[in-house]
Amino acid sequence: MNYTKFQELVTAREGFRSMDDASATGEYFSDSCGDLYTFYLKVRHDEVIEDISYFTTGCGFGTATCSLLVEMARGKTLNEAALIDEGTLDRALGGYPEKKKDYPARSIAALRNAIENFRTRSGGTQVSDVPADWTATEELQNGPRVFRAGGKVTVKLSSLS
CATH class of the missing domain: 3.90.1010.10 (Sufe protein. Chain: A)
Known part of the structure; x- marks a missing residue:
């Protein structure tokens, strides 16, 4: 050294x-x-x-x-x-x-x-944390989903209004 x-x-x-x-x-x-x-x-x-x-x-x-x-x-x-x-x-x-x-x-x-x-x-390389085919209907049937991407954890909840 x-x-x-x-x-x-x-x-x-x-x-x-x-x-x-x-x-x-x-x-x-x-x-x-x-x-x-x-x-x-x-x-x-x-x-x-x-x-x-x-x-x-x-x-x-x-x-x-x-x-x-x-x-x-x-x-x-x-x-x-x-x-x-x-x-x-x-x-x-x-x-x-x-x-x-x-x-x-x-x-x-x-x-x-x-x-x-x-x-x-800035619109460069995008890191998506949600699959393209995800829908709120799926969440209502199966509950909230947890996604991991780019070192981040995201929990997706839908609005029930």
């Missing part, structure tokens, strides 16, 4: 801030340690990430990893940013200690959630 690079990232905290005018946000919550990762994206009409920032409740490894991801994703298209993987982050920091190897996956999950949220809201 490149401890000099790690210390620079933790000290500078590049992109560690919220963003009021974000085009989209994405979060990841780590059940194992309780860390929260949130990425904020400001995306141009051509799907280039104009600005990116993050917030984390995590330790220095979370901060360093998110800062690296900010450096790598800024100025990239959403597709290019979505291709940043754990190996890329691992190599950029010269490896992670064994007990910290999951930090790249956490930050990437938050970034990819932000990208998915942007695309869902």
